[in-house]
Amino acid sequence: MNIPVECYLVLSTLLFFIGVFGFVTRRNLVAMLISVELVLNSVDLNFAVFNRLLFPGQLEGFFFTLFSIGVSAAETAVALAIIINVYRNYHSDQVNSIENMKF
Amino acid sequence: MMNIDYSQFLSMIPEVTLVALLIIIFIADFATAQRVVLPNAESKAVSPRAWFNPLVCLLMTVHIVINIFPVTAATAFGNMYYTTPAIGVIKTILALGALIVLIQSREWLSRPDTQFKEGEFYMLLISTLLGMNMMVSANHFLLFFLGLEMASVPMACLVGLDKYRHNSAEAAAKFILTATFSSGVMLFGISFLYGAMGTLYFDDLAMKMQATPLTITGMVFFFSGLGFKLSLVPFHFWTADTYQGAPTTVTGYLSVVSKGAAAFALCAILMKVFAPMVEYWQYLLFIVIVLSITIANLFAIRQRDLKRFMAFSSISQAGYIVLALIGNSAMSFTALSFYVLIYVAANMAVFSVISSIEEHNNGVVDMEGYNGLYKTNPRLAFLMTLALFSLGGIPPFAGMFSKFFVFMAAVKGASISTTAGSLAYAVVFIALVNTVVSLYYYLLIVKAMYIKHNENPLPTFKSASSTKLALAICTAGILLFGVCSMVYEWIDSATMASL
Numbered sequence: 001m002n003i004p005v006e007c008y009l010v011l012s013t014l015l016f017f018i019g020v021f022g023f024v025t026r027r028n029l030v031a032m033l034i035s036v037e038l039v040l041n042s043v044d045l046n047f048a049v050f051n052r053l054l055f056p057g058q059l060e061g062f063f064f065t066l067f068s069i070g071v072s073a074a075e076t077a078v079a080l081a082i083i084i085n086v087y088r089n090y091h092s093d094q095v096n097s098i099e100n101m102k103f
Numbered sequence: 104m105m106n107i108d109y110s111q112f113l114s115m116i117p118e119v120t121l122v123a124l125l126i127i128i129f130i131a132d133f134a135t136a137q138r139v140v141l142p143n144a145e146s147k148a149v150s151p152r153a154w155f156n157p158l159v160c161l162l163m164t165v166h167i168v169i170n171i172f173p174v175t176a177a178t179a180f181g182n183m184y185y186t187t188p189a190i191g192v193i194k195t196i197l198a199l200g201a202l203i204v205l206i207q208s209r210e211w212l213s214r215p216d217t218q219f220k221e222g223e224f225y226m227l228l229i230s231t232l233l234g235m236n237m238m239v240s241a242n243h244f245l246l247f248f249l250g251l252e253m254a255s256v257p258m259a260c261l262v263g264l265d266k267y268r269h270n271s272a273e274a275a276a277k278f279i280l281t282a283t284f285s286s287g288v289m290l291f292g293i294s295f296l297y298g299a300m301g302t303l304y305f306d307d308l309a310m311k312m313q314a315t316p317l318t319i320t321g322m323v324f325f326f327s328g329l330g331f332k333l334s335l336v337p338f339h340f341w342t343a344d345t346y347q348g349a350p351t352t353v354t355g356y357l358s359v360v361s362k363g364a365a366a367f368a369l370c371a372i373l374m375k376v377f378a379p380m381v382e383y384w385q386y387l388l389f390i391v392i393v394l395s396i397t398i399a400n401l402f403a404i405r406q407r408d409l410k411r412f413m414a415f416s417s418i419s420q421a422g423y424i425v426l427a428l429i430g431n432s433a434m435s436f437t438a439l440s441f442y443v444l445i446y447v448a449a450n451m452a453v454f455s456v457i458s459s460i461e462e463h464n465n466g467v468v469d470m471e472g473y474n475g476l477y478k479t480n481p482r483l484a485f486l487m488t489l490a491l492f493s494l495g496g497i498p499p500f501a502g503m504f505s506k507f508f509v510f511m512a513a514v515k516g517a518s519i520s521t522t523a524g525s526l527a528y529a530v531v532f533i534a535l536v537n538t539v540v541s542l543y544y545y546l547l548i549v550k551a552m553y554i555k556h557n558e559n560p561l562p563t564f565k566s567a568s569s570t571k572l573a574l575a576i577c578t579a580g581i582l583l584f585g586v587c588s589m590v591y592e593w594i595d596s597a598t599m600a601s602l
Contacts, residue, residue: 020288023280023284036283040290050301058301060302061297064245064294067245067249074252075256075283075286078279079276082259082272082279085266086273086275089267089268089273090269
């Protein structure tokens with residue numbers, strides 16, 4: 001059975017916009033981080049699909065996916081460390097409570 | 104078929120020397136680490152490792168001296184990495200900015216609550232610089248992405264370095280979340296480009312690039328991702344909070360070197376990869392530049408906190424930096440590099456003064472604290488005034504020349520009879536009007552220092568010799584870079600040799 005490219009792209013676009021929506025609406029730092037991961041996953045899916053179905057025979061897209069997964073793991077590690085530090089300082093990970101600075 | 108061997112490292116000397124620097128600093132830090140001094144423990148005011156900062160500054164100077172001579176154009180590692188004389192100049196400018204940050208960080212890093220993280224600070228700073236070098240030298244989107252991440256992940260650690268202070272933690276959280284989000288958006292754009300063209304090499308992309316809806320969407324996503332890093336206006340919400348919360352030294356680094364690197368990368372990619380789509384990204388730039396300069400200026404007027412104020416000022420300066428790009432010629436590149444060089448000098452001078460005052464007066468950063476500064480610390484007030492005049496673009500100082508070249512680059516080749524050409528003139532006119540607004544708010548600080556009366560102004564203090572050195576370098580830059588035409592010619596000849 002062949003799944004057409006469009007289906008994958010609809011899925012990855014949905015993932016991307018769910019991630020964007022979550023990033024904007026969620027008020028919890030960890031949930032925001034998860035939303036960003038959704039965005040990055042949609043990108044990985046995009047690269048893999050384009051490579052597999054549009055340009056078979058080359059590996060650029062797959063490599064990009066691999067690197068992007070590795071880099072986003074590093075980013076998440078740093079982000080979680082920072083969120084833990086925020087939690088230690090504020091005793092909360094809600095966005096509303098970390099508003100020391102405002103204009 | 105490409106062949107890859109170790110000899111290709113010879114064409115990437117700036118990166119190799121930075122890695123060597125990183126290793127030396129790591130070993131030095133590792134070998135001489137003291138036991139951890141807790142922040143509120145009573146300890147000597149003098150750092151036990153007084154040699155450390157001079158060593159790092161010396162190594163950085165060696166790095167700059169090795170790489171200041173123009174390199175010849177070369178590519179390495181299967182065309183993923185490329186360098187030209189112009190890119191060499193850019194790397195020198197970035198390293199110069201980092202050197203000034205390192206020099207002026209000494210005072211901050213010799214405090215009892217920061218001195219045990221001295222080594223970390225240097226290593227993180229140099230790895231961000233390494234990432235920025237990779238970013239401007241990339242000839243493939245993968246290397247560009249890796250360089251960008253290498254520049255922004257350690258940067259988040261730098262922002263959060265003052266981890267026992269609430270503001271610093273908050274700033275770091277805001278920075279890392281927007282940085283990951285923006286790189287996600289940028290990658291989404293890049294994936295569209297890959298889908299349309301099937302390659303990620305800049306050269307191949309530039310050859311195959313056509314303005315189809317898919318590539319235009321990809322370009323817009325890519326631009327907004329990089330716009331976050333540059334903090335251009337629709338994407339600037341993290342800037343003020345991050346700049347205010349980060350340690351002052353890091354704020355200086357963030358506002359100058361990090362922004363400069365992102366601007367260079369944007370310039371290289373727009374003019375190389377997206378060259379066939381110039382009529383599309385030009386309109387994008389028109390909108391973003393007008394918004395950045397105007398809105399940031401209006402917000403800067405109402406700020407009372409000096410670091411927050413400088414954040415908005417740096418957003419509007421980013422608008423001016425990008426303004427050079429709309430001319431889309433070799434001169435754009437020269438004007439942009441020159442602008443960033445001057446901006447490094449002027450902005451680092453302001454941040455050195457802010458940081459020095461903050462260190463000596465229990466963290467005073469609001470504008471009321473500066474009232475009557477002239478009475479007690481006349482020299483510091485005078486240097487701050489020079490730097491602010493340069494940022495505002497008052498004639499004898501370098502800032503005026505850099506603004507002039509940017510405006511000239513923006514309308515180069517634009518004809519008033521075409522829509523795009525007349526819009527370019529309109530954007531430059533709006534930017535020109537905005538310099539007057541920016542002059543108003545820069546002068547607010549000058550007024551606070553010289554004219555406003557204060558019952559008990561900040562006490563007279565002597566800044567550390569390292570801060571004095573940083574200020575001297577910056578002031579020399581402000582006074583000389585504009586008047587000595589050889590600086591501009593140095594950049595211009597490098598750009599011409601890269602064509």
